[in-house]
Amino acid sequence: MDLTLKIWRQADRKAKGRFEIYSIKNISPDSSFLEMLDVLNEQLVRDNAEPVAFDHDCREGICGMCSLFINGRAHGPDESITTCQLHMRKFRDGDTIVIEPWRACGFPVIKDLIVDRNAFDKILQAGGFISVNTNSVQDGNAIIIPKEKSDEAMDAAACIGCGACVATCKNSSAMLFVASKVSQLALLPQGKPEAVRRAKAMVAKMDELGFGGCTNTGACEVECPKNISLAHIARLNREFLLANLKP
Amino acid sequence: MSNFLNSSIGKKFLVSISGLFLITFLLVHLVVNSMILFDSTGVLFNQAAHFMGTNPIIKFVEPVLAIGFILHLLYAGIVTLQNQQARPVDYKKQHSGNSSKWASRNMFILGSLILIFLVIHISNFFWKMRFTGHELLEQGSTDGVENAYLLVTSLFIDWWWIDIVYVLGAVALGFHLSHAFWAGFQTLGLSNIKWRKRLDFLGLLYSILVAGGFALIPVWVKIASML
Ligand code: SF4
Ligand code: FES
Numbered sequence: 001m002d003l004t005l006k007i008w009r010q011a012d013r014k015a016k017g018r019f020e021i022y023s024i025k026n027i028s029p030d031s032s033f034l035e036m037l038d039v040l041n042e043q044l045v046r047d048n049a050e051p052v053a054f055d056h057d058c059r060e061g062i063c064g065m066c067s068l069f070i071n072g073r074a075h076g077p078d079e080s081i082t083t084c085q086l087h088m089r090k091f092r093d094g095d096t097i098v099i100e101p102w103r104a105c106g107f108p109v110i111k112d113l114i115v116d117r118n119a120f121d122k123i124l125q126a127g128g129f130i131s132v133n134t135n136s137v138q139d140g141n142a143i144i145i146p147k148e149k150s151d152e153a154m155d156a157a158a159c160i161g162c163g164a165c166v167a168t169c170k171n172s173s174a175m176l177f178v179a180s181k182v183s184q185l186a187l188l189p190q191g192k193p194e195a196v197r198r199a200k201a202m203v204a205k206m207d208e209l210g211f212g213g214c215t216n217t218g219a220c221e222v223e224c225p226k227n228i229s230l231a232h233i234a235r236l237n238r239e240f241l242l243a244n245l246k247p
Numbered sequence: 248m249s250n251f252l253n254s255s256i257g258k259k260f261l262v263s264i265s266g267l268f269l270i271t272f273l274l275v276h277l278v279v280n281s282m283i284l285f286d287s288t289g290v291l292f293n294q295a296a297h298f299m300g301t302n303p304i305i306k307f308v309e310p311v312l313a314i315g316f317i318l319h320l321l322y323a324g325i326v327t328l329q330n331q332q333a334r335p336v337d338y339k340k341q342h343s344g345n346s347s348k349w350a351s352r353n354m355f356i357l358g359s360l361i362l363i364f365l366v367i368h369i370s371n372f373f374w375k376m377r378f379t380g381h382e383l384l385e386q387g388s389t390d391g392v393e394n395a396y397l398l399v400t401s402l403f404i405d406w407w408w409i410d411i412v413y414v415l416g417a418v419a420l421g422f423h424l425s426h427a428f429w430a431g432f433q434t435l436g437l438s439n440i441k442w443r444k445r446l447d448f449l450g451l452l453y454s455i456l457v458a459g460g461f462a463l464i465p466v467w468v469k470i471a472s473m474l
Contacts, residue, residue, distance in 0.1 A: 006339075019339065039470025072342035098340045105333045113268055170343065170352055171330035173255075212333030213255035213326050215354065216430035222346035231439045240256045 001027040001088060004096040005040065007052055010109050013116075017109065019098075029089040033076060034059060034066060036088055053112040059084040061225065065162030067167070068113055069100040074223045075163035082162060083223045102163055104172035105210035119134050119209040120161050120177060126205035127198035128181040129189050130190050156183035158226040165220035165228075171212030176220040178206050179236035180228045198244050199239040255329070256434075258322045263434035265319040270453070277460045278425065284467055289396025294317075296395040302377065326439055327355045349420040351430070357423040364416035371402060371409075377421055403468040410465040421458025428453055 002025045010017030027036050034056050041051035050117065057065040066083040068074035076086040091097060099113060107115040157180070165176035182199055185191030191198070207213075214233060221230045251257040279299055282292035299305050343352055350357065375381040376395060383401055384393040403410055428450025432438050438446060 008339075020288075047260065059360075069338060069341075072340040073345060100338055100340070103334055103336050103338055105335055106286070169347060170347075173330070190386035203256055205248075207253075210333060212257055212330035213317050214434075215259075215326070215330070215351070216433050217351040219343065219346035219348035229440060230433065231443065234433050234436050234438040234443075236254060236436075237434055240434055241260060244251045244257070 001091070001093045001095075002027055003027060003036075003094070006096060006098045007113070008100045008109075009052070009112050010101075012111055013108060016105075017112075027088055029087070031067070032059070032084060033070070033086040033087050034084050034089065053110075053114050055114050056084060061085045062160060064162035067102050067115065067117075067163055069075040069102060069167055071098055074102070074168040075162075075225060079222060080225055080227055082160075082164075085225075102167035104163075104166045106172065106174065107163060107166060115163075117161070117163050119211070120163065120174070122209060123178060123202055123205045124181060125172065127194070127201035128185070130185060130194060132190070143189050145188060149203065153184045153187040156187070156228065156232050159184075159224075159228050160226060162225060164223045164225060166211060167224040168219045169212070169214075170217060170219070171215055172210075173214045173220075174206050174209075174211040175214035175233050175236065176224060176228055176230075178202050179232040182236045182239055183232040186235060195239060196243040199236070199243040203236075203240050255326070258326050258432045261318050261322045262326060263431045264316040265322075266432045267435075268312075268315045269319060270424070270431065272315075273420075273457050275309065279456055280420075280464055281402065281460060283396065283399065283464055287471065289400070292396045292399075293392050293394060296376070297392045320358070323355065323358060349424065351426040354426060357419050360419040361416065361423060363418065364412065367412060368416070372399060400472075401469050403465040404472040407469065410469050413465040414462045417458045417462035420461065421454045422459060424454035425450060431455060 002023070005022045005024060006019050008017055009020045022040060022044075024036070024040050027039060028176060031039075034054070037052060037054060044051045048199060055065045055067050057063040059066075061082045064082065066075075068075070068083045070083065070086070075081060075083045077090050078086055101109050101113045102115045102117075102168065104115075106119040107117055110116050112143075157179035161176060163177070166172050166174050169175075182202060185198065186195055216230070216233075218230055221228065252261070279292075279295045282287075282295045285291060373394075375398065376384065376393065381398055384395065385399045386397055387394050403413075429438065429443065429446040432446050433443070
């Protein structure tokens, strides 16, 4: 496949970025999107040019590092996958592919296609945990949890923190991410004691870091590689409203 | 409380609760207006309008409704402005249509259209009935029941473009409601995987009924006058 790539290049946080156009030839349709970028970077290094910086780690869809806005969609044209799981056969020979970084106030660009997603860690630090004593291992069966609850908590826990929800949302809202983190704990008895404080603290942090409010467009759910459901956002709303009723 | 209203969810709570209240109001409003369709003598509609203008409970709800409107507009405006600031640099290319419905992304524009329509609508009828009065209202009025039917139907018969404005207003309202119904419940936390489908379906029915009903009235009146 021969392709034209339109890629956002930005030297550092402060620099003014711009789109650069690259041509790339002989790409196998069976290669992954990131492998295609590897080929481009080898070509750039050979030409003594600066390679394109992009995030990746596991390349098997579980770490959430890869983060590209490809042809107008987070993680590209496929649904329910991360960028590293996207293959070039989804494109056609001769296509022009526009590649941009996540765009959000809460995710400033560090370099080229890499954005700073520390905001997610800060939201987690605000309340995405439970406080337990270490060293005394408890009997796993001592706390009984209904199967449906544990399944739902597990579904919420599948969030890999990739940020596609924020990237795709017209409001750059982090609600799906925060909802999955609140939900996975709110559903389980171990999460109950800190539920009130957690919902308040995490929502306050999310607002403070410049993410927008959810207007229920549902775009996040469609683009989320882990299919996190909007039902978790309803639970977050519920948790937050109830938390505010309590003194 | 101020913490709550400063939070994004707190503001949306107000948008949602006031919106659901307006949704209830629209249904009542449609029921009253549909009397125009069911009785071409206008007696039924005139009585219904008289009841709405004089009943103490309705009188009490009226200012609550006005406050509901203002809260809805105000907080929807604040949320929209803040949300716009959340993405300082826009994408060069974004295909939103693949992942969300048009109405859900354009609630503010639809809401603004509805507001423009509302100003026209209030100045056409409510303002005259409640404050300034109108000669048509007096014609053939009995026992203090004003002839609201005549005021409404003459406007729809005499000005064809007013009919078009009303139909367009109803269409904008329909799209707004198609997203608003489920979203209102979702923001209050009253939805889950099962109920989302049900609420979506109810919302679709509701918006077709309301938009269709309101659009039908001017068209019906106009066509009936030409037969
Ligand atoms: S909710 Fe989905 S899209 Fe958002 S960070 Fe988690 S995995 Fe990524
Ligand atoms: S690189 Fe780990 S999910 Fe894509």
